[in-house]
Amino acid sequence: SNVLKHFLLAVLSVTFIQCKSEKKNTVIEAEKVVTKPNVVVIYLDDLGYGDLSCYGATAFQTPNIDKLANGGVRFTNGYATSATCTPSRYAILTGVYPWRNKDAKILPGTAPLLISTTQETLPKLFKSKGYETAVVGKWHLGLGSGHVDWNSHISPSPNEVGFDYSYIMAATQDRVPTVYIENGNVVGLDPNDPIEVNYNKNFEGEPTAISNPELLTMNWHHGHNNSIVNGIPRIGYMKGGEAAKWTDVDMADHFLEKAQTYVKNHKDQPFFLYYALQQPHVPRTPHPRFEGESGLGPRGDVILEADWVIGEFIETLKEEGLLKNTLIVFSSDNGPVLNDGYEDEAVEKIGNHDPKGGLRGGKYSLFEAGTHVPFITYWEGSIKPQVSDALVCQVDLMASLATLIDGEIKPSDSENLLEAFLGESQIGRKSLILEANTKTAYREGDWIMIPPYQGDAINTQVNIELGIDEDYQLYNLKVDSAQLHNLAESNPDQLKIMVEHFNEKRGN
Numbered sequence: 001s002n003v004l005k006h007f008l009l010a011v012l013s014v015t016f017i018q019c020k021s022e023k024k025n026t027v028i029e030a031e032k033v034v035t036k037p038n039v040v041v042i043y044l045d046d047l048g049y050g051d052l053s054c055y056g057a058t059a060f061q062t063p064n065i066d067k068l069a070n071g072g073v074r075f076t077n078g079y080a081t082s083a084t085c086t087p088s089r090y091a092i093l094t095g096v097y098p099w100r101n102k103d104a105k106i107l108p109g110t111a112p113l114l115i116s117t118t119q120e121t122l123p124k125l126f127k128s129k130g131y132e133t134a135v136v137g138k139w140h141l142g143l144g145s146g147h148v149d150w151n152s153h154i155s156p157s158p159n160e161v162g163f164d165y166s167y168i169m170a171a172t173q174d175r176v177p178t179v180y181i182e183n184g185n186v187v188g189l190d191p192n193d194p195i196e197v198n199y200n201k202n203f204e205g206e207p208t209a210i211s212n213p214e215l216l217t218m219n220w221h222h223g224h225n226n227s228i229v230n231g232i233p234r235i236g237y238m239k240g241g242e243a244a245k246w247t248d249v250d251m252a253d254h255f256l257e258k259a260q261t262y263v264k265n266h267k268d269q270p271f272f273l274y275y276a277l278q279q280p281h282v283p284r285t286p287h288p289r290f291e292g293e294s295g296l297g298p299r300g301d302v303i304l305e306a307d308w309v310i311g312e313f314i315e316t317l318k319e320e321g322l323l324k325n326t327l328i329v330f331s332s333d334n335g336p337v338l339n340d341g342y343e344d345e346a347v348e349k350i351g352n353h354d355p356k357g358g359l360r361g362g363k364y365s366l367f368e369a370g371t372h373v374p375f376i377t378y379w380e381g382s383i384k385p386q387v388s389d390a391l392v393c394q395v396d397l398m399a400s401l402a403t404l405i406d407g408e409i410k411p412s413d414s415e416n417l418l419e420a421f422l423g424e425s426q427i428g429r430k431s432l433i434l435e436a437n438t439k440t441a442y443r444e445g446d447w448i449m450i451p452p453y454q455g456d457a458i459n460t461q462v463n464i465e466l467g468i469d470e471d472y473q474l475y476n477l478k479v480d481s482a483q484l485h486n487l488a489e490s491n492p493d494q495l496k497i498m499v500e501h502f503n504e505k506r507g508n
């Protein structure tokens with residue numbers, strides 16, 4: 001691979017240059033490659049395969065993300081490991097399939113840290129090669145070791161699993177505590193107004209969506225009827241911490257500012273930044289300047305907001321002269337959902353827009369739309385623009401980025417697909433295990449096999465087909481990406497191979 005060869009050459013020559021140079025990150029213009037490229041992972045929440053104009057959306061335009069897609073590798077077979085947030089985030093940060101950890105399910109805001117402090121992680125990998133590391137945005141991987149006191153230093157937190165700097169929300173925008181946490185400390189907390197959080201019962205006298213519906217500015221549809229913050233009913237009960245509560249409509253700007261500041265403060269040293277945006281997860285609260293912009297209601301508006309934020313962030317990289325020295329990876333933690341628990345017109349105003357991009361299912365589903373997501377890599381001057389059909393998964397970033405920075409990791413579920421990620425090859429994985437609500441499915445080549453499961457075929461609250469059936473399902477995605485033709489009965493030979501390989505890999 002050319003990029004790799006140049007990279008290794010550059011490592012040698014720049015090690016020499018570094019001795020004379022003030023700056024650690026010397027860019028070799030002629031080679032367009034540097035010793036230690038910065039790596040930024042931009043991770044969206046619940047963004048579907050069809051939610052961007054570069055992936056075929058026509059109802060609105062996402063010009064800034066399109067710029068990454070059109071100037072980098074746009075993957076058509078890119079996957080999150082899971083159809084929900086926590087397990088996908090576990091996998092992208094550890095390189096381990098989430099179904100190996102029985103606790104890797106959607107976590108409440110009070111859950112303990114899911115990643116062990118002794119586990120290998122992406123940020124630890126980068127630290128081992130001298131990088132500065134940071135997370136800004138949604139965490140949702142638990143905090144503390146059982147009983148978090150939100151009023152004192154919270155540990156373990158992202159800072160104990162490899163991030164030198166963290167500025168996060170604990171879980172999701174719809175879960176308490178609705179506060180920002182910086183390096184383990186709640187931001188803006190008034191010690192005279194301590195925070196208490198409980199997911200089982202309310203604090204006496206505190207209003208909820210049930211007791212005080214007149215306080216709501218957004219209505220709940222299912223779940224989401226506990227404590228009210230900024231007129232929005234949440235999951236879980238919270239008391240106190242008034243001064244520390246976030247403003248929902250400012251969240252995108254707030255995280256952007258943190259990400260930009262981080263880049264500006266670390267431009268002279270190699271850094272790894274995991275920038276996890278909250279859009280378009282519920283509650284969808286676009287800043288007023290994006291309200292009504294998409295014509296699709298708040299869900300479309302916050303996608304435009306996310307696109308704008310990303311444009312601003314990339315502008316900062318450019319202004320700081322870092323674009324040629326930064327690999328950007330863009331993806332989403334799981335597929336799309338319209339009504340995820342609030343009455344926010346997502347269903348009513350969808351029109352002809354198809355967030356699933358022609359795939360079946362959605363968030364929570366073992367069908368394709370659960371895990372098959374937008375996936376883009378961009379590195380100005382180093383990646384040749386192209387569309388790639390290579391099968392790649394977020395779990396592969398660990399081994400691939402280890403190769404990029406010449407780091408060492410133990411063998412795991414993560415595959416080294418660096419050449420695919422850099423557009424040097426269109427060869428990806430041969431197979432992949434996908435997960436939804438702890439149930440797994442198996443992809444190999446163009447085929448996907450979903451084993452028989454008991455359970456509801458449809459989650460009626462969100463109106464999504466879950467991919468669950470009492471019979472085997474087998475689809476050929478090459479000719480049937482919408483998964484309309486179950487070939488399990490008509491192609492028993494292929495089914496047999498798939499089941500055998502699945503059992504081997506899944507350890508059944």
Ligand code: NG6
Nearest residue numbers: 084085086106172222223224340341
């Ligand atoms: C579900 C919530 C949903 C969302 C999801 C997590 C209810 C009824 N639904 O339990 O609104 O918060 O959890 O989404 O409470 S994720 O993208 O973080 O996985």
Ligand code: CA
Nearest residue numbers: 045046085333
């Ligand atoms: Ca999500």
